[in-house]
Amino acid sequence: MTPRWSHAAALTGAAILSLGIAQAQSPELSAPPAIDGEVVGDHGSHTIRMGFGLSEGSPQYLSSRYFADILEQRSEGRLTVQIFPNSQLGDDVQMMEMLQTGTLDMTYPSSSAATSYVSELAVFDLPFLLPSREAAIEVLQSEAAQSMLDAFEGSGIKALAFSENGYRQLSNSARPVASPEDVAGLDVRGLTVRTMENPVHLAIWEALGANPTPMAFGELFSAMEQGVVDGQENPWSTILTSNFHEVQDYGSETRHVYTPFVMMMSERTWDRLDPEYQALVQEAARQSAAYEIQISAEYDDWARDQLEARGMQITRLDDAQIAAFQEAVQPVYEEWAPEIGEELITEIQQIAASVADD
Ligand code: TK8
Known part of the structure; x- marks a missing residue:
C-alpha cells in the first residue's frame, strides 16, 4: 500500500479532502490478537x-x-x-x-x-429467530x-x-421499503429479490410478496446492474464491500435473518x-x-452509515414496522418448523432468550 501521507505536503486542499474520504473506506477495526502458542513440530x-x-x-x-x-x-x-x-x-x-x-x-x-x-443448519434461515x-x-x-x-x-x-455473516438487510433499486406492502407493490409489481439458493429464504420472500430469484452471489452485482433483479439482501458490510450501493439506491434495516x-x-x-x-x-x-x-x-453500523454517506437512502424501521414484517412471514414457520424440527427451534430460542434475560 502507498504510504498515505507521504505526499501530503504537496497536496491541494481538495485532494486532502478526498484522501480523507478514501481513508474512511474502512472502519477502525480491532487489530487481531497477538499470535501465541507454541511452534508445532515439523510434519512436512x-x-x-x-x-x-x-x-x-x-x-x-x-x-x-x-x-x-x-x-x-x-x-x-x-x-x-x-x-x-x-x-x-x-x-x-x-x-x-x-x-x-x-x-x-x-x-x-x-x-x-x-x-x-x-x-439442522436451516434453523438459522428462519426469519426473526435471533433477536440480538x-x-x-x-x-x-x-x-x-x-x-x-x-x-x-x-x-x-x-x-x-x-x-x-450477520443480520441481513434488504436493498433495491426501485423504491424505499418500510413495509411488506412496499415489497409486494400495490399498484406496481412486487420486487424481484435475489435470494441465496435456500428454500426457507425463497419462502420468506414469497410470503412478503416479492418475486424471489435464487442466484449465486458472484453473479449478483451484474444481475442488479442489468436490472435482472431489483434487489437483494445481505449484511451492510457485504453491501458496502461488494459495492452494491453503486447499483442500489435504497436500503431497509429489516434484520430479517441472522x-x-x-x-x-x-x-x-x-x-x-x-x-x-x-x-x-x-x-x-x-x-x-x-x-x-x-x-x-x-x-x-459503520457500513450502514457509510452507505448512507455515499447516497444510499436508508429506511430505519421501528418496532411496529418490524412486527408487520414478522407477521407477514409467519407462514414460513408453519411450513418449515416441522421440517427443521420443533425441538431444535425451541432449543435455539431458549439459548437466545437466556441472553435476553441476563
Ligand atoms: C458469500 C456468500 C454471501 C451470502 C449470499 O460467498 O450469498 O448472499 O450472504 O455473503 O456467502
Whole structure:
C-alpha cells in the first residue's frame, strides 16, 4: 500500500479532502490478537488453498488472513494458506463440492448454502429467530451449534468453526421499503429479490410478496446492474464491500435473518495433515472465527452509515414496522418448523432468550 501521507505536503486542499474520504473506506477495526502458542513440530509442508465469496475489505477476508498468519507463524512457514476471495473459484455450493472431491482445501460459505449437508443448519434461515447479536453469538457457541459442525462428518467436509455473516438487510433499486406492502407493490409489481439458493429464504420472500430469484452471489452485482433483479439482501458490510450501493439506491434495516458463516476444510486435506497440524488448524479456525465475529460487529453500523454517506437512502424501521414484517412471514414457520424440527427451534430460542434475560 502507498504510504498515505507521504505526499501530503504537496497536496491541494481538495485532494486532502478526498484522501480523507478514501481513508474512511474502512472502519477502525480491532487489530487481531497477538499470535501465541507454541511452534508445532515439523510434519512436512502443505499449501492450503481457501476460496470464498466476499472481497478483500470484508471481515471474512481480514479474519482469513489472520487464520493464515496463525498457521504460518506456528508452523514456521510450513503451513501456508492461499486465499481466493470474490467467488473467483466458484460460489459457496460449488466450492463445497470441490472440498468433497478434494480439488479445493478450504471454503467459508454461509450456513444457508450448506443445509443440504446438515439440514439442522436451516434453523438459522428462519426469519426473526435471533433477536440480538449477543443472542446469536451465544447460539453459535452452544453445544447445539457444535453438533451441527460435527454432523458434517462423513460428507467429505470437516466443519471447523462458526463465525458471523450477520443480520441481513434488504436493498433495491426501485423504491424505499418500510413495509411488506412496499415489497409486494400495490399498484406496481412486487420486487424481484435475489435470494441465496435456500428454500426457507425463497419462502420468506414469497410470503412478503416479492418475486424471489435464487442466484449465486458472484453473479449478483451484474444481475442488479442489468436490472435482472431489483434487489437483494445481505449484511451492510457485504453491501458496502461488494459495492452494491453503486447499483442500489435504497436500503431497509429489516434484520430479517441472522446468517452465520461456516469455516470448513476438505476431509481429504484434513486426513493428510498430521494430528498436530490438525489441532493447529482447528485452534486457528476458532481464533480467527472469534476475531471475525468481533470485527463484523464493528463493521456493521459503520457500513450502514457509510452507505448512507455515499447516497444510499436508508429506511430505519421501528418496532411496529418490524412486527408487520414478522407477521407477514409467519407462514414460513408453519411450513418449515416441522421440517427443521420443533425441538431444535425451541432449543435455539431458549439459548437466545437466556441472553435476553441476563
Ligand atoms: C458469500 C456468500 C454471501 C451470502 C449470499 O460467498 O450469498 O448472499 O450472504 O455473503 O456467502
